Amino acid sequence: MVFRKKISLLTIAVALAATVPAFAIEAPKKVSVDAPHAWMNKKLSPEQRANLVLKEMTIDEKLKLLMGYFGHDADWKEFKRPVESYPQSAGFFYGIPRLGIPNIWEADAGIGVASQSGPIVREATALPSGIATAATWDLKTAYEGGAMIGSESRSFGFNVQLAGGVNIMREPRNGRNFEYAGEDPLLAGQIVGAQIRGIQSNQIVSTLKHYAFNDQETGRFSLDVKIDDQSARMSDLLALQIAKEEGNPGSVMCAYNRVNGVYACESDYLLNEVLKKDWGFKGWVMSDWGATHSTTQAANNGLDQQSGIPFDHSEYFGGALKEAVQNGWVSEARFDDMVRRVLHAMFEFGVIDNPVSPNPGAINFKAHAAVTQKDAEESMVLLKNDNKLLPLNKTAKKIAIIGSHADVGVLSGGGSSQVYPVGGAAFKGGPSVFPGPMLYYPSSPLKAIQARVPQASVTYHDGSDLAAAAKLAAESDVVLVFANQWTAESIDVPNLSLPDNQDALVDAVAKANAKTVVVLQTGGPVLMPWLGSVGAAVEAWYPGTQGGEAIARVLFGEVNPSGHLPATFPASESQLPRPVLDGYPEVRNARFTVEYKEGAAVGYKWFDLKGLKPLFPFGHGLSYTEFAFSNLKADVKKGLINASFTVKNTGSLAGKEVAQVYVAPVTAKWESPKRLGGFQKVELKAGASKTASVVVDPRLVGVYETASKTWKIAEGDYKIILAADATDANASSVIVHLGAMTLDVNGKFIQ
Numbered sequence: 001m002v003f004r005k006k007i008s009l010l011t012i013a014v015a016l017a018a019t020v021p022a023f024a025i026e027a028p029k030k031v032s033v034d035a036p037h038a039w040m041n042k043k044l045s046p047e048q049r050a051n052l053v054l055k056e057m058t059i060d061e062k063l064k065l066l067m068g069y070f071g072h073d074a075d076w077k078e079f080k081r082p083v084e085s086y087p088q089s090a091g092f093f094y095g096i097p098r099l100g101i102p103n104i105w106e107a108d109a110g111i112g113v114a115s116q117s118g119p120i121v122r123e124a125t126a127l128p129s130g131i132a133t134a135a136t137w138d139l140k141t142a143y144e145g146g147a148m149i150g151s152e153s154r155s156f157g158f159n160v161q162l163a164g165g166v167n168i169m170r171e172p173r174n175g176r177n178f179e180y181a182g183e184d185p186l187l188a189g190q191i192v193g194a195q196i197r198g199i200q201s202n203q204i205v206s207t208l209k210h211y212a213f214n215d216q217e218t219g220r221f222s223l224d225v226k227i228d229d230q231s232a233r234m235s236d237l238l239a240l241q242i243a244k245e246e247g248n249p250g251s252v253m254c255a256y257n258r259v260n261g262v263y264a265c266e267s268d269y270l271l272n273e274v275l276k277k278d279w280g281f282k283g284w285v286m287s288d289w290g291a292t293h294s295t296t297q298a299a300n301n302g303l304d305q306q307s308g309i310p311f312d313h314s315e316y317f318g319g320a321l322k323e324a325v326q327n328g329w330v331s332e333a334r335f336d337d338m339v340r341r342v343l344h345a346m347f348e349f350g351v352i353d354n355p356v357s358p359n360p361g362a363i364n365f366k367a368h369a370a371v372t373q374k375d376a377e378e379s380m381v382l383l384k385n386d387n388k389l390l391p392l393n394k395t396a397k398k399i400a401i402i403g404s405h406a407d408v409g410v411l412s413g414g415g416s417s418q419v420y421p422v423g424g425a426a427f428k429g430g431p432s433v434f435p436g437p438m439l440y441y442p443s444s445p446l447k448a449i450q451a452r453v454p455q456a457s458v459t460y461h462d463g464s465d466l467a468a469a470a471k472l473a474a475e476s477d478v479v480l481v482f483a484n485q486w487t488a489e490s491i492d493v494p495n496l497s498l499p500d501n502q503d504a505l506v507d508a509v510a511k512a513n514a515k516t517v518v519v520l521q522t523g524g525p526v527l528m529p530w531l532g533s534v535g536a537a538v539e540a541w542y543p544g545t546q547g548g549e550a551i552a553r554v555l556f557g558e559v560n561p562s563g564h565l566p567a568t569f570p571a572s573e574s575q576l577p578r579p580v581l582d583g584y585p586e587v588r589n590a591r592f593t594v595e596y597k598e599g600a601a602v603g604y605k606w607f608d609l610k611g612l613k614p615l616f617p618f619g620h621g622l623s624y625t626e627f628a629f630s631n632l633k634a635d636v637k638k639g640l641i642n643a644s645f646t647v648k649n650t651g652s653l654a655g656k657e658v659a660q661v662y663v664a665p666v667t668a669k670w671e672s673p674k675r676l677g678g679f680q681k682v683e684l685k686a687g688a689s690k691t692a693s694v695v696v697d698p699r700l701v702g703v704y705e706t707a708s709k710t711w712k713i714a715e716g717d718y719k720i721i722l723a724a725d726a727t728d729a730n731a732s733s734v735i736v737h738l739g740a741m742t743l744d745v746n747g748k749f750i751q
């Protein structure tokens with residue numbers, strides 16, 4: 001084991017000199033390397049173990065854990081990655097071998113083990129996008145996906161996975177919505193929390209990111225979000241708080257943007273007050289790559305670790321931090337706290353007890369394919385299905401498949417989270433530099449469809465020639481048009497329309513053949529001007545490395561679709577709180593403000609408040625069978641609302657329904673008419689029924705009060721609504737009465 005190895009002091013000094021050249025090296029304190037280190041006693045708490053190591057560390061050793069490097073050469077800064085890092089990886093920190101503290105190897109991101117683009121990518125399994133997993137409304141699926149990618153992360157030799165993206169969707173044009181989990185704090189927080197737990201079940205650390213309010217990419221390095229504390233705690237921060245509670249991440253990554261005038265990575269409010277003090281976070285805060293802007297201010301305001309040298313202007317947590325500590329600008333107690341937090345998480349999650357060593361050969365790609373495929377199948381949302389056009393009839397003789405390279409593969413989102421598929425991409429396009437390339441995973445919808453109807457003639461057309469595509473459509477029994485929207489980190493989409501003339505393509509095809517099914521692969525909501533003329537539409541998101549197979553299974557009814565939208569699909573951009581995207585098109589380094597005037601009324605809450613009719617509401621999702629809800633009952637036990645109900649499958653096929661419980665105050669004043677209070681995905685055979693129940697998190701019935709740092713539940717009546725989506729006309733409801741109650745900042749009853 002690493003910590004028992006005999007290492008000469010000379011070797012250590014040479015290694016240290018090579019790795020940390022910016023300041024003088026202190027002689028390490030003497031530690032017997034033969035005896036097991038006291039901190040390797042697993043009976044001690046992570047806190048005790050971290051303290052024991054800390055006592056032995058020199059200032060230079062401490063600094064090593066606080067400043068890390070990009071795991072990829074950056075020509076623009078004449079930077080070469082440390083040789084000990086993994087090629088084309090996200091990050092690296094030197095450990096302290098003499099104390100048994102391993103190096104930290106960091107990989108992006110939320111859908112699998114990513115690679116920076118270049119010649120040496122690691123080929124891995126990709127889950128469907130984060131928003132797709134949120135569309136499953138299924139915590140078990142989210143956990144299993146996390147466990148799968150965490151195991152690949154370990155097999156590739158990474159001990160920190162930069163996952164856990166949960167910036168709620170305030171901005172449907174945000175280029176990173178595909179990495180996140182939609183617009184609702186409860187759904188997003190629980191899904192991402194489950195994924196983090198899954199990742200960390202592999203004895204590695206996962207992050208939770210991007211803390212906080214990095215809700216658009218345009219101007220992400222310079223914009224300043226204005227939001228009041230109450231609205232913040234009831235929206236974006238609530239999603240992060242729930243994900244933190246459910247997932248217990250070892251690390252939190254602070255964001256690029258400013259919040260109320262201060263950079264997120266040096267915000268005393270965000271880091272010290274909310275995250276560490278109020279929420280009791282014990283792990284470490286790492287900066288996003290290029291998000292550290294100072295030494296003393298950042299360290300004192302709660303940043304524990306600077307990531308990704310050379311992205312920042314300076315090595316703020318290198319020699320400058322050493323000097324700040326020696327001068328007393330950063331106290332020794334705070335300096336130790338920074339290191340202790342890193343060590344604490346490394347002990348708590350098994351990074352030190354079960355060190356990683358790369359063994360990619362051990363990855364069971366076949367088993368992992370089943371995990372990603374299940375996630376994709378659970379995530380697909382049947383948006384529309386007139387006259388039961390779907391599932392497809394296997395007797396069709398001529399099937400046309402049009403557009404989106406559906407002959408070879410399925411689309412994935414771009415940027416640092418890009419996973420490279422096993423066997424290489426089926427098609428590569430997009431920008432040649434970051435956030436490109438645009439990759440299609442080699443899971444061909446065409447092949448998967450053809451395999452199911454060997455007798456039929458299945459013809460592909462790329463969709464570039466509208467007249468030819470329409471002609472093919474007219475000659476076919478059924479038409480599958482694949483329409484897509486590539487989104488990527490660092491760039492937002494200019495509007496919610498499908499790019500590249502695809503609306504005209506769908507329109508032309510649908511006019512030629514009413515039996516047109518649109519399969520969408522998008523990062524988030526898009527407009528659908530052609531919706532009225534197509535027979536059916538399926539939102540397949542970015543469906544991951546088994547996407548083609550999953551799409552075919554849903555289209556042919558081998559899987560009954562059960563995904564529901566985790567975000568509102570607006571009817572037009574004019575319905576949004578900010579009809580025009582602030583700061584777009586981006587002027588590099590231009591400072592501007594994005595004012596969240598909608599406060600906590602995000603997504604369906606905004607649409608409810610303003611009485612707007614979306615294209616598709618939050619929670620929407622059809623099935624090949626039908627469901628009925630009945631028997632809704634709600635009572636209050638120890639202050640908590642329990643709602644129980646019966647779900648019946650009234651159709652003739654097995655399927656899954658997502659029962660959604662919303663809460664609405666009768667007299668109390670909230671930011672919007674109602675909130676999602678709980679949900680249950682229920683699986684039912686044809687004709688079967690089940691009773692299910694949810695307990696509503698009391699924060700979702702309260703209003704956060706800044707002065708007292710408590711959640712106040714107002715005395716009065718509350719409507720408990722059982723619905724199939726946020727605008728369900730058939731929703732049933734009952735009333736419960738609540739007495740006045742106060743909860744602490746974390747939602748625990750105090751009165």
Ligand code: BGC
Binds near residue numbers: 288
């Ligand atoms: C992204 C992070 C990512 C990091 C490392 C940044 O640009 O915002 O999400 O983890 O790069 O690649």
